Amino acid sequence: xxxxxxxxxxxxxxxxxxxxxxxxxxxxxxxxxxxxxxxxxxxxxxxxxxxxxxxxxxxxxxxxxxxxxxxxxxxxxxxxxxxxxxxxxxxxxxxxxxxxxxxxxxxxxxxxxxxxxxxxxxxxxxxxxxxxxxxxxxxxxxxxxxxxxxxxxxxxxxxxxxxxxxxxxxxxxxxxxxxxxxxxxxxxxxxxxxxxxxxxxxxxxxxxxxxxxxxxxxxxxxxxxxxxxxxxxxxxxxxxxxxxxxxxxxxxxxxxxxxxxxxxxxxxxxxxxxxxxxxxxxxxxxxxxxxxxxxxxxxxxxxxxxxxxxxxxxxxxxxxxxxxxxxxxxxxxxxxxxxxxxxxxxxxxxxxxxxxxxxxxxxxxxxxxxxxxxxxxxxxxxxxxxxxxxxxxxxxxxxxxxxxxxxxxxxxxxxxxxxxxxxxxxxxxxxxxxxxxxxxxxxxxxxxxxxxxxxxxxxxxxxxxxxxxxxxxxxxxxxxxxxxxxxxxx
Numbered sequence: 077x078x079x080x081x082x083x084x085x086x087x088x089x090x091x092x093x094x095x096x097x098x099x100x101x102x103x104x105x106x107x108x109x110x111x112x113x114x115x116x117x118x119x120x121x122x123x124x125x126x127x128x129x130x131x132x133x134x135x136x137x138x139x140x141x142x143x144x145x146x147x148x149x150x151x152x153x154x155x156x157x158x159x160x161x162x163x164x165x166x167x168x169x170x171x172x173x174x175x176x177x178x179x180x181x182x183x184x185x186x187x188x189x190x191x192x193x194x195x196x197x198x199x200x201x202x203x204x205x206x207x208x209x210x211x212x213x214x215x216x217x218x219x220x221x222x223x224x225x226x227x228x229x230x231x232x233x234x235x236x237x238x239x240x241x242x243x244x245x246x247x248x249x250x251x252x253x254x255x256x257x258x259x260x261x262x263x264x265x266x267x268x269x270x271x272x273x274x275x276x277x278x279x280x281x282x283x284x285x286x287x288x289x290x291x292x293x294x295x296x297x298x299x300x301x302x303x304x305x306x307x308x309x310x311x312x313x314x315x316x317x318x319x320x321x322x323x324x325x326x327x328x329x330x331x332x333x334x335x336x337x338x339x340x341x342x343x344x345x346x347x348x349x350x351x352x353x354x355x356x357x358x359x360x361x362x363x364x365x366x367x368x369x370x371x372x373x374x375x376x377x378x379x380x381x382x383x384x385x386x387x388x389x390x391x392x393x394x395x396x397x398x399x400x401x402x403x404x405x406x407x408x409x410x411x412x413x414x415x416x417x418x419x420x421x422x423x424x425x426x427x428x429x430x431x432x433x434x435x436x437x438x439x440x441x442x443x444x445x446x447x448x449x450x451x452x453x454x455x456x457x458x459x460x461x462x463x464x465x466x467x468x469x470x471x472x473x474x475x476x477x478x479x480x481x482x483x484x485x486x487x488x489x490x491x492x493x494x495x496x497x498x499x500x501x502x503x504x505x506x507x508x509x510x511x512x513x514x515x516x517x518x519x520x521x522x523x524x525x526x527x528x529x530x531x532x533x534x535x536x537x538x539x540x541x542x543x544x545x546x547x548x549x550x551x552x553x554x555x556x557x558x559x560x561x562x563x564x565x566x
Contacts, residue, residue, distance in 0.1 A: 123329030153239035184338035193287035203282035220295035229267035252381035335354030370409025472506025485521035519560030
């Protein structure tokens with residue numbers, strides 16, 4: 077009860093105000109209909125959105141490392157065996173370790189290689205990687221889980237007419253090392269790149285693993301290379317620097333035009349949370365079938381040096397402040413041509429709460445004018461309070477817990493009759509209904525009603541508080557009467 081009492085300071089103020097009124101107020105007891113102040117709050121139902129189009133936008137991440145990096149290897153296809161899939165640069169790359177072409181849901185061909193960076197500032201290369209016309213290439217580098225190492229990944233293309241490699245990368249992944257806890261030990265984000273061969277003939281590519289910070293002759297990195305002829309229209313977006321911006325509607329947005337075409341396919345999206353937001357968290361979900369296949373959606377915050385910090389999830393919600401975040405969709409198991417459904421639902425913040433009506437045995441329109449003003453009169457022991465929770469800009473807040481508290485100072489603390497409360501959830505329209513079972517009225521106050529037939533009504537003056545459980549400062553208070561009995565003739 078001590079916790080409840082601490083929440084009733086505002087109600088005590090209501091009582092102080094109420095009892096300061098003159099007891100000689102209007103004796104016209106009967107009032108039909110709601111008082112002018114008791115009107116139904118009109119809130120806006122948030123609109124939802126189906127996202128069908130994605131548009132590329134310049135990255136907000138730091139691209140300085142790209143400007144500072146140069147390809148040191150001079151390579152010509154005419155000097156390399158056309159059947160070779162690996163080139164041993166200073167014996168840093170081994171031959172293929174595994175190959176997976178058995179996936180029956182999508183036609184990706186995947187090969188894995190391992191290598192080492194033996195000295196900081198040096199590179200390891202893999203070439204030529206041939207990609208057929210209309211196919212895509214995706215590459216993933218998994219680096220050692222060490223805070224002392226920072227490797228980057230670059231992708232280059234060959235000029236097929238001259239055989240020379242173009243020294244300007246066509247894609248690059250330059251995350252700074254940041255060890256996130258994924259449940260199976262700490263590790264940093266993998267570096268991923270990709271491209272699509274839009275020419276009419278086969279095209280060759282070169283992959284560079286670069287030791288930006290540190291090196292290790294004992295801890296290898298792993299390169300996974302995948303080619304596929306089946307993919308969605310928005311490929312390739314294999315890293316956060318290629319993320320598609322998403323605008324999330326107040327009522328939630330759904331994207332269902334993307335698929336994962338290989339075991340290393342990553343789809344990236346950028347979400348900007350404005351300072352004027354009416355939410356502090358977001359629920360990010362994938363459809364049930366995709367989740368069953370091992371698909372995951374993870375949200376990251378960008379730190380300095382392009383370090384990506386995984387945002388924690390609490391009860392399915394990710395807490396968000398003002399700023400830009402990056403969302404990754406990937407698979408830990410199988411992949412498929414079938415589109416996944418990604419849903420982003422802002423968890424709207426309840427900034428205000430309004431009581432819209434009451435009900436008891438006397439019905440919803442029982443508003444007599446006793447000495448303390450015109451307020452609702454409770455008759456009987458069942459008391460129902462209805463209301464709505466909304467954002468500051470008047471959008472309905474669904475699925476938020478509201479506590480309704482009734483207090484009657486006519487009862488002593490020891491009676492256990494002074495307080496009653498109930499916690500309920502708002503519905504999809506932000507509305508709540510709480511029903512309390514009350515003790516009998518103490519009949520501590522009386523109101524003489526003269527007339528051809530005189531009566532004296534006995535009642536109590538009570539307070540009602542409705543508050544958002546997670547944000548107690550968001551509350552509203554009101555005064556109600558609790559009718560006890562009447563005596564004929566006074």
